[in-house]
Structure formats: structure tokens, C-alpha cells
Amino acid sequence: MRYIKTIDDITKDGRIEFGEGYDFVDAAEEADAILMRSTDLHGYELPRSIRAIARCGAGVNNIPIEEYARQGVVVFNSPGANSNAVKEIVLAMMIMSSRGIVQAMQWVRDNARDPNILADAEKAKKAFVGRELRGKRVGIVGLGNVGSKVANACVDLGMDVYGYDPFISVEHAWALSHNVQRVGTLEDLCRGCDYLTLHVPSKADTIRMISSEQLALLAPGAVLINFARETIIDEDAVDAALRTGALSWFACDFATPKTVRMPHTFITTHSGAGTEEAEANCADMAISELKDYLENGNIANSVNYPACNMGKARAASRVACLHANVPNMIGQITAVLAKDNANVQRMVNESAGENAYTMFDTDEHLDARTIDALKQIPAIHRVRVIK
Known part of the structure; x- marks a missing residue:
């Protein structure tokens, strides 16, 4: 029998199944592995009995992966399991920032007591005239699990799609539509874009990679979308661009002390992957990784040990x-x-x-x-x- 300790609510309905030969325990000291989601494990005293940790999600900033590697603990994540959910919310942000949807709905709420609201709404709609996505240029930074799906969806919407990813995998390159035009530099990607959407991890070479220099290359009134990591933008530069009108909207998944004070923003509660389907997909992938490691020693999708x-x-x-x-x-x-x-x-x-x-x-x-x-x-x- 192998024993699993769960941290966090793994799925909305609470159902997690490892199958025969596995059981759940309350104490980590009694467990062989940990299944988790978002709890910060920095400073957590990891029992020696733990052989592996699987996170139901892609990011692992909440796990001290190198410290655990030195303890011989394999840390897994579940890349791509929530990519469709993130793709869909990114597309929603593109549309929301282009069509005045939220503002129009707010006008209706504000005027709910108007007895002539039907006629007055007809007059008011001119204030919320937007633009279509079709024919607009979109730049996609990072063509991995999420970025490649966003790129293909934008092609289907009739957009002029450009992608930048110097480390794109063969798998994701094959998955890309032939209509996605790859460029060699970040600057070439940004030049003239009406929309710029970010899909890269937070690493030394991506922190604040989008700053005033890149924003100045975008088309006037461009839209910036960040559903990757909060650290990959220069918040001061984005704030300044919003206030001058260089950016018309900024959509992100990170309510930081600075983003919440910026004008013209759509900010969500880190819910880009917040669907029942994504939660279930992440859990299934993480469980499969743990079982193959515990039963056979095989490693797939580890962030601190090689695939084997x-x-x-x-x-x-x-x-x-x-x-x-x-x-x-x-x-x-x-x-x-x-x-x-x-x-x-x-x-x-x-x-x-x-x-x-x-x-x-x-x-x-x-x-x-x-x-x-x-x-x-x-x-x-x-x-x-x-x-």
C-alpha cells in the first residue's frame, strides 16, 4: 500500500482517485507522496518519507524545487492540462477590451430605473462602439502549451498572428497553424501589434521582459494581456502607458498592489485556469505522474529531475x-x-x-x-x- 497526503482542494467536487493499492493519510509523516495545488511550501518541513510531490498546475513558484532535489524528492507539475481554460479566458479578454462589453453592461445597471431604458439604451450604444478582432495584428510571446493554442485560435478568428519563442519545442511547432508567422526577436514581434499576449514562465531572462521599450513599439492604443506571471512585465512602464493612452487596456490575472491602481484594466483573481475541466485534467495528470514514479520509477514532467x-x-x-x-x-x-x-x-x-x-x-x-x-x-x- 502506498500513502498520499493531499494539500489544498484538488478538485471542485473533492473527488480524487488513485485506484487500488493507494490510500490517503492526514499526516505527511505517514505519506509516500504529496498531491497539491497552490499552498506555499517554502519553509515547510518536509518529512523524509516523502519521495515525490505533484502540483496540479504548471507553475511551481510555491515549491522550493532545488532544495527538494537535494533531498531526493522529485517535483512534478502538470503542464498543458489547463491550457484550454487559459486560452479561452485570454480570448475573452481580447473581446472585452475591444467591444466595451463591461462598460455597456455597467450603463444598463446604472440606468436600471429609467422607464425609457429601451429607447435610451439605443441612444447610449454609440458610446460603446468597439472594434473587431478580425484583421488585427496580435503578437504572442511564448508558443508553449497555452501560447500555441492562443495563436491557433487567433488564426481562426481571422487575425494577423505573429509568435516569438526562441525555445519552442518540436511538439508545439508541429501543433502551430502554418498561418502563425514566427519572428526572431521580441522587438520585431511587438512592432505594430494591436494586441500583445504573454505566455512565458517567470525566469531570470523573462522578468520584466515587457517594459517601456517594447510597449513603445506597439500600435497606438494597443491591448496588453498577461495571464502568465506577474513578474514578466514592468508594472511602472505599463501604468505609464495606460495613463498616456499608449495602451488602451491591460488585462491580467494578478491583482498586485500596483495593478489594482492602474486605469483601464481587467484584473481577475488568478483564475485563468479556473474551470472544473482544467482542475480535473491537472489532477489526472498529476496522479498519473505520481503513480508511474512510485510504481515504476519513471519520471515525466518533473521540474527538478530529468525525464526517464x-x-x-x-x-x-x-x-x-x-x-x-x-x-x-x-x-x-x-x-x-x-x-x-x-x-x-x-x-x-x-x-x-x-x-x-x-x-x-x-x-x-x-x-x-x-x-x-x-x-x-x-x-x-x-x-x-x-x-
């Missing part, structure tokens, strides 16, 4: 070593196994940055002394006997 897959664990013993990415680690591991005369059926070693993962199957069960010898190798963070 050896299929189902069918040999007498499968052992996984989580360690630092340092020279001669394979040699040290195989030297320990040689002393035990262990016959290794197959072995896989993968690395990602400072961390690495070595997994192997043997024809016989390794004795406790061999496992302990593996644990004593310098730079080994954790050794797991999976079967």
Missing part, C-alpha cells in the same frame, strides 16, 4: 538513484553492484542541470548491504528500491 522511462518494473529488482550531476557517478554505482555480483539487465542515466537520475533493473534482489553502499556514495541524494 524504463517502462513497467518487471525484473526481480528495480533501483533508482537520485544524485547530483557529477563525473564518474555511473562508475561508482556499477562498482558497488560488481562487489555484489549483481547482473544488471539494463541501466538508464539522465541528467538535467545540477541533478541526475540513474535507474537499473537486476536479475536478483539486492541485499541491504548493497543498497546501503549505494546510499554512501558521495553526491547520492536518495536510493529507492522500487521492486
Whole structure:
């Protein structure tokens, strides 16, 4: 039996199913893994029993991933599971910022007691004349799970679509419509755009990547949309552009002390992925990742360890070593196994940055002394006997 500790409300209806061989516990000290959503784990005292953490969502700013890597804890996320929900709300923001919908509805509420409201509304509608999206130029920063879907949807709406992503994956490149025009620099993307929408993670090279220089290249009265991370814009520059009219609207998912004081904004409660379907998709992906890791040692969509897959664990013993990415680690591991005369059926070693993962199957069960010898190798963070 494997035990799971849940943190946060994972799905709206509260239903989470791991299947046979799993049970839920209240205390993290009794758990093998944690399933979570948005709680901040910085400063959280993680029990040694925890082997993995899966977040139901893409961002992991709330998890100290490198600290956990050094403890041999694999952190998973669920990229793309909520991408359709985010795509839809981004499109909604484009339309809301273009058609005066919210303002028109507010006029109706403000004049609800007018006995001639039907006729007066006809007269008032001229104040809310907007513009269509068709034929307008949209720039999309980041063509990953969300950005590629937004790009294709904008093509379907008849927009002139440009994308910028120097690190686009082959998978997402294939998914893009041939009508999405890729550009080589952020500046070329911004030039003349009527809409600019952001879909990149918060990293050293993306923090405040949209500032006064980029905003000045947009078409007059452009719309900026940020449903990615609050740190990727220069808030002071956006505020200034809104006040001068260089930007007509700013839509974002982050109610920061500065954004809530900006004029001409649509700000939501970090609810870009807030649909029942997205919650369920994220939970399903996170559960699948945890189960494959706990049962077989396979890693997919980890943010602190490399992807690795050896299929189902069918040999007498499968052992996984989580360690630092340092020279001669394979040699040290195989030297320990040689002393035990262990016959290794197959072995896989993968690395990602400072961390690495070595997994192997043997024809016989390794004795406790061999496992302990593996644990004593310098730079080994954790050794797991999976079967």
C-alpha cells in the first residue's frame, strides 16, 4: 500500500482517485507522496518519507524545487492540462477590451430605473462602439502549451498572428497553424501589434521582459494581456502607458498592489485556469505522474529531475538513484553492484542541470548491504528500491 497526503482542494467536487493499492493519510509523516495545488511550501518541513510531490498546475513558484532535489524528492507539475481554460479566458479578454462589453453592461445597471431604458439604451450604444478582432495584428510571446493554442485560435478568428519563442519545442511547432508567422526577436514581434499576449514562465531572462521599450513599439492604443506571471512585465512602464493612452487596456490575472491602481484594466483573481475541466485534467495528470514514479520509477514532467522511462518494473529488482550531476557517478554505482555480483539487465542515466537520475533493473534482489553502499556514495541524494 502506498500513502498520499493531499494539500489544498484538488478538485471542485473533492473527488480524487488513485485506484487500488493507494490510500490517503492526514499526516505527511505517514505519506509516500504529496498531491497539491497552490499552498506555499517554502519553509515547510518536509518529512523524509516523502519521495515525490505533484502540483496540479504548471507553475511551481510555491515549491522550493532545488532544495527538494537535494533531498531526493522529485517535483512534478502538470503542464498543458489547463491550457484550454487559459486560452479561452485570454480570448475573452481580447473581446472585452475591444467591444466595451463591461462598460455597456455597467450603463444598463446604472440606468436600471429609467422607464425609457429601451429607447435610451439605443441612444447610449454609440458610446460603446468597439472594434473587431478580425484583421488585427496580435503578437504572442511564448508558443508553449497555452501560447500555441492562443495563436491557433487567433488564426481562426481571422487575425494577423505573429509568435516569438526562441525555445519552442518540436511538439508545439508541429501543433502551430502554418498561418502563425514566427519572428526572431521580441522587438520585431511587438512592432505594430494591436494586441500583445504573454505566455512565458517567470525566469531570470523573462522578468520584466515587457517594459517601456517594447510597449513603445506597439500600435497606438494597443491591448496588453498577461495571464502568465506577474513578474514578466514592468508594472511602472505599463501604468505609464495606460495613463498616456499608449495602451488602451491591460488585462491580467494578478491583482498586485500596483495593478489594482492602474486605469483601464481587467484584473481577475488568478483564475485563468479556473474551470472544473482544467482542475480535473491537472489532477489526472498529476496522479498519473505520481503513480508511474512510485510504481515504476519513471519520471515525466518533473521540474527538478530529468525525464526517464524504463517502462513497467518487471525484473526481480528495480533501483533508482537520485544524485547530483557529477563525473564518474555511473562508475561508482556499477562498482558497488560488481562487489555484489549483481547482473544488471539494463541501466538508464539522465541528467538535467545540477541533478541526475540513474535507474537499473537486476536479475536478483539486492541485499541491504548493497543498497546501503549505494546510499554512501558521495553526491547520492536518495536510493529507492522500487521492486
